Amino acid sequence: MSEAPIVPAGRIVLLNGASSSGKSSIANALVTLFDEPHLLMSVDRFYAMLPRAGAALSGPVSEEEAVRRTQAGFHRAVAGMAAAGNHLVIDQVLSRPWRLPDLLSVLDGFAVTFVGVHCPPDELARRERARGDRRVGQAAAQLPVVHAHGLYDVECDTSVLTPQACAEHIKRQMDGRTTRRAFDVLRDRVASGEG
Numbered sequence: 574m575s576e577a578p579i580v581p582a583g584r585i586v587l588l589n590g591a592s593s594s595g596k597s598s599i600a601n602a603l604v605t606l607f608d609e610p611h612l613l614m615s616v617d618r619f620y621a622m623l624p625r626a627g628a629a630l631s632g633p634v635s636e637e638e639a640v641r642r643t644q645a646g647f648h649r650a651v652a653g654m655a656a657a658g659n660h661l662v663i664d665q666v667l668s669r670p671w672r673l674p675d676l677l678s679v680l681d682g683f684a685v686t687f688v689g690v691h692c693p694p695d696e697l698a699r700r701e702r703a704r705g706d707r708r709v710g711q712a713a714a715q716l717p718v719v720h721a722h723g724l725y726d727v728e729c730d731t732s733v734l735t736p737q738a739c740a741e742h743i744k745r746q747m748d749g750r751t752t753r754r755a756f757d758v759l760r761d762r763v764a765s766g767e768g
């Protein structure tokens with residue numbers, strides 16, 4: 574069997590924010606700003622692989638465990654795609670404490686730009702009402718956990734900027750980066766027991 578050619582790993586832009594904070598909207602705008610192709614790898618597409626309901630989600634594997642496995646698989650799929658040289662824009666809701674340490678471990682060695690997507694609770698609730706398929710208040714309830722680690726390479730507030738303006742801000746910050754990546758700092762914190 575012939576080997577796949579060895580190419581430099583792709584870079585990864587990770588958008589983290591509460592549900593309805595605007596991650597997908599930014600991701601869609603951001604991928605159009607790069608010269609090289611960037612693949613949109615949304616966690617929503619991995620959730621969509623799960624059966625909707627019925628026996629498969631009420632059998633021996635609990636729904637919570639099925640979701641955990643799907644999330645853990647998403648992280649590893651991201652590493653696999655980047656290892657094959659694909660640049661990626663991904664989104665995640667770090668609403669479970671294991672997700673960030675898992676990403677820090679799985680994406681060790683990759684160039685990750687960590688983006689905090691912020692939106693205040695009243696605007697999150699307005700969007701949930703407008704979407705019609707969300708429980709109002711669910712997104713705001715995620716906020717204390719989602720941003721608990723408190724460090725990003727880039728942050729934007731989608732209650733004051735359009736998705737296009739957020740994407741342009743992220744791209745500018747990526748182009749002008751002079752500091753250590755947030756993921757590398759956070760990984761050191763975990764290793765030293767501070768994380």
Ligand SMILES: Nc1ncnc2c1ncn2[C@@H]1O[C@H](COP(=O)(O)OP(=O)(O)OP(=O)(O)O)[C@@H](O)[C@H]1O
Pocket residue numbers: 590591592593594595596597598599617664666700704731732734735736
């Ligand atoms: N910057 C913005 N200004 C105003 N409305 C926005 C902005 N960004 C997103 N929205 C609106 O908020 C809603 C949620 O946006 P989006 O799907 O991008 O969020 P998300 O964080 O990806 O959500 P989820 O995690 O639930 O998939 C959409 O109706 C979208 O039009």
